[in-house]
Amino acid sequence: MNTPWTLANRAARMNPSIIREILKVTEKPGILSMAGGLPSADTFPVEEIKAACERVLTDSPREALQYAASEGFAPLREWAAARVKREIGIDATPDQVLVTSGSQQGLDLVGKILCDAGAPVAVETPTYLGALQAFTPYEPLFHSLDSDLEGPTPEAIRALPTQAAGTRFMYLLPNYQNPTGRVMSNARRDAVMEAARAVNVPVVEDNPYGDLWFDEPPLPALGSRWAEGSIYLGSFSKILTPGFRLGYVIAPKALYPKLLQAKQAADLHTPGFNQRVVYEVIKDGFLDRHIPTIRARYKANRDAMAEALTQHLPEGCDWQMPKGGMFFWIRLPEGLNAMALLPTAVEANIAYVPGAAFYAANPDPRALRLSFVTLTPEKIREGVAILGRVLNDALNGSHAPTP
Amino acid sequence: MNTPWTLANRAARMNPSIIREILKVTEKPGILSMAGGLPSADTFPVEEIKAACERVLTDSPREALQYAASEGFAPLREWAAARVKREIGIDATPDQVLVTSGSQQGLDLVGKILCDAGAPVAVETPTYLGALQAFTPYEPLFHSLDSDLEGPTPEAIRALPTQAAGTRFMYLLPNYQNPTGRVMSNARRDAVMEAARAVNVPVVEDNPYGDLWFDEPPLPALGSRWAEGSIYLGSFSKILTPGFRLGYVIAPKALYPKLLQAKQAADLHTPGFNQRVVYEVIKDGFLDRHIPTIRARYKANRDAMAEALTQHLPEGCDWQMPKGGMFFWIRLPEGLNAMALLPTAVEANIAYVPGAAFYAANPDPRALRLSFVTLTPEKIREGVAILGRVLNDALNGSHAPTP
Structure with a gap:
């Protein structure tokens, strides 16, 4: 391209995040997204922040x-x-x-x-x-x-x-x-x-x-x-x-x-x-009162997701129970590729993050990350059920899996 | 030093700002600082911001x-x-x-x-x-x-x-x-x-x-x-x-x-x-109403500083009338060094920024920068009068000038 700009060498290593591009697709209204690492907006202490803004701008x-x-x-x-x-x-x-x-x-x-x-x-x-x-x-x-x-x-x-x-x-x-x-x-x-x-x-x-x-x-x-x-x-x-x-x-x-x-x-x-x-x-001391409410909410979400995973995921999926935080990490059965399946999943109205994004080298194509904090337990159950169907369909060959 | 950390090569070029260190001294209460590039806090639209915080956190x-x-x-x-x-x-x-x-x-x-x-x-x-x-x-x-x-x-x-x-x-x-x-x-x-x-x-x-x-x-x-x-x-x-x-x-x-x-x-x-x-x-359209009030205030400040500079600065000081912005740039008479004089100026209760800080190479030791927006016109007149005395004293040898 005829441009007067020369990029720094380092810029060549900075690539658009493929994940980010894929996840833009997932911003369609009504999708059950378990992709983003977004905390639940229900945990934001809006009234406390509003009062604090008022006090800071007054005092x-x-x-x-x-x-x-x-x-x-x-x-x-x-x-x-x-x-x-x-x-x-x-x-x-x-x-x-x-x-x-x-x-x-x-x-x-x-x-x-x-x-x-x-x-x-x-x-x-x-x-x-x-x-x-x-x-x-x-x-x-x-x-x-x-x-x-x-x-x-x-x-x-x-x-x-x-x-x-x-x-x-x-x-x-x-x-x-x-x-x-x-x-x-x-x-x-x-x-x-x-x-x-x-x-x-x-x-x-x-x-x-x-x-x-x-x-x-x-x-x-x-x-x-x-x-x-x-x-x-x-x-x-x-x-x-x-x-x-x-x-x-x-x-x-x-x-x-x-x-x-x-x-x-x-x-x-x-x-x-x-x-x-x-x-x-x-x-x-607000956080001493506030954080336990986040924990209780996220723990209930985790339990809902664990139950749904047990119920809906096909044989051969591997995952551990997280003791905190926001994520489940799932390893799919051999033959399935989390990146290749994402478009199918999005079509089925759910989203996750393919695990390959998180490796500095030698990405595991079978891994995917699910957030359990953004959706409600009801929506988590619904989303995981869909994920289970997508994976079962792929295993049964209705979508050609990528090796 | 026995440290497990190795700094990046680029870190060697990142040095503590000498100016910043000097100006810390100028944070003494009551000093007439014409150093910082701070806008006047009187121009902050506090009530408008307060109302906007409330609206954003409500809507x-x-x-x-x-x-x-x-x-x-x-x-x-x-x-x-x-x-x-x-x-x-x-x-x-x-x-x-x-x-x-x-x-x-x-x-x-x-x-x-x-x-x-x-x-x-x-x-x-x-x-x-x-x-x-x-x-x-x-x-x-x-x-x-x-x-x-x-x-x-x-x-x-x-x-x-x-x-x-x-x-x-x-x-x-x-x-x-x-x-x-x-x-x-x-x-x-x-x-x-x-x-x-x-x-x-x-x-x-x-x-x-x-x-x-x-x-x-x-x-x-x-x-x-x-x-x-x-x-x-x-x-x-x-x-x-x-x-x-x-x-x-x-x-x-x-x-x-x-x-x-x-x-x-x-x-x-x-x-x-x-x-x-x-x-x-x-x-x-708030800015269309707000910015003219900032202009009027800063213009009055500029005029006050220009008048005071004309009145108090010794012969041989060189400066132009700024048509906007926040700064006067003064070149001192030969033999004076703005960096060397700063401690004396701070002792006399004023502060400025030595111009040498603003050069990528070959700094001009005779230059200094004065902000006219942080102080009121009255304080500007007072500060410039002190600056005039400091410069005159230096020229008259009561403080040895640095060549």
Whole structure:
């Protein structure tokens, strides 16, 4: 094309998300979508947010609407440091907290200051798609860690010096991982962090789902085991609202100044108004009352989906019961391809995310991700019944499966 | 240091802003700061924003608080395309508009998709500090274009193929430039864009101050002269509030998909709540009533500062009357150094930004930037009188000037 623009080399690696394109099709009205990782809008505390907007704009409008500190709103930083200490044992001071425009921005800033072209970054198999997208522009070499039902194996981590020398960091999601829903046991956390220290590869710990536990409260964070070797990412998207784009990074003091410079360069600061409104909502313990209601709702949804999966999915489908979070991870019987079946599923009025999207390499064509939080239990039952019919039809050859 | 972290090569180029560190000192209570580029908080339409928050959270809370499209809120994109067409002749469709988290993020995304290590990017002399900070992590080679009172010279642009072959783009601020306050005449715009087309170097046009004109309405945008060779950056920070972090990029259709992918990777999307609230405030022509009040206020401030500068600055200081925007740019008499004098100025209870911060190379030690929008006219007179005393003292040797 005759264009005066020359793209950066990195731009060639940034590709339109095939998944995103496919899922646009799923935005047809009335579709039963189990695809998106959207929290239930029924959990948004609208009245509390409305009252907080009113208070912030009455009490401190000039401050809330003016440019603000790149580090974030000081009371919110104090709140975050206190909460992760109390809940999951991370020992950090408020001056280690950087407020970000969602935890997705935390991933971008981490990539910006830590990734070089060709330098390895180790990820779980599979891992969060958005993290792959955030790191990719910085051209790392992704190394997929062998993983089992508890996450990456300690052996895979101990092999890093020989298999991926110079790995900059491991990106790990210990709680109700997106996409698999799996959780690292306490023993696995110990072993993973022991291996990480042994090979001197630090950890970026992403924890958007930790508060969404159903059966047992969350275990101590990975970062509680190796403070100077851990960056922690927190988010308000799943426990309050994603529409405010509010998250935070907790970083070792040695790294904080570089992260802060990257933040300034990226967008100067996260909206001060949003930070003050969220702080106003949560400062008096609101989350201690609110999060249990989200848990109860999501647990009922999970149970409904588990029951429907048991009832409707054909023999040979493999899945585990998630102990929290938002997702089931299904492995289809041999011969079925989740990506190839998606158009048929959408035609039948349901949507899911093909699992292949979540792999840095060697995607599993038989995997798919189902969210259980966006639909009601009734709609979940209806959607899973349709999924069962689509899969059975495919197995019975009424749609030619792709090998 | 014994740390498990290895920084990216690009991080070595990201340095703490010396200016930022100095200006922290200026945050002492009661200081007359003419340093920051902060709009006057008196211009924030607090009641309108409060009413809009209430309406958005009443009419569409589930949509406003949920994840949203990376492109931005459709009605806001339509509004932006219509406005730049009407006001400054940019011919773009709404699907070329990408809503960003402030125009600073627009700069970051542009750098991400267009800058390679060592590839030249041409900038005005001097230029906006925040743009240098946004592009720097992508390791361009900055090329400073010879500039005069109207901006870069056409000759400097025509020399690009020999002096900076492979320049990816020129970064230009045609209206009331930060830091100099200068504006490009219509003849200069024609000549600059003719030269740009002749050498086939496209333009990134940053226009945060265009609405803040005092004497004559804004001239047609650079982008109105070469649509496929122009990216345009707009912002709500100076005409509504910076605390919402809301801006937009208008890009040629050939570039839009890459910008959008960069946006998704950076923070998924700009807060939908903020976009809806701003749209609710502006949709019925509010800005047509509001912006003239900002202009009148800033014009009075400019006139007060011009009068005070004439009265108090020592012989040999050089400055032009800005026709809009927020800044005076002062060149001190020979022998004075604006950076070296800043501690003395802060001691005397005023602050400014040394001009050296705004150069990609060869900083002018005698330049300084004064904002006339943050203080009242009375405080401006008081502050400039103090500045005059500090400069006169320095010239008279009571403080040793730095050569």
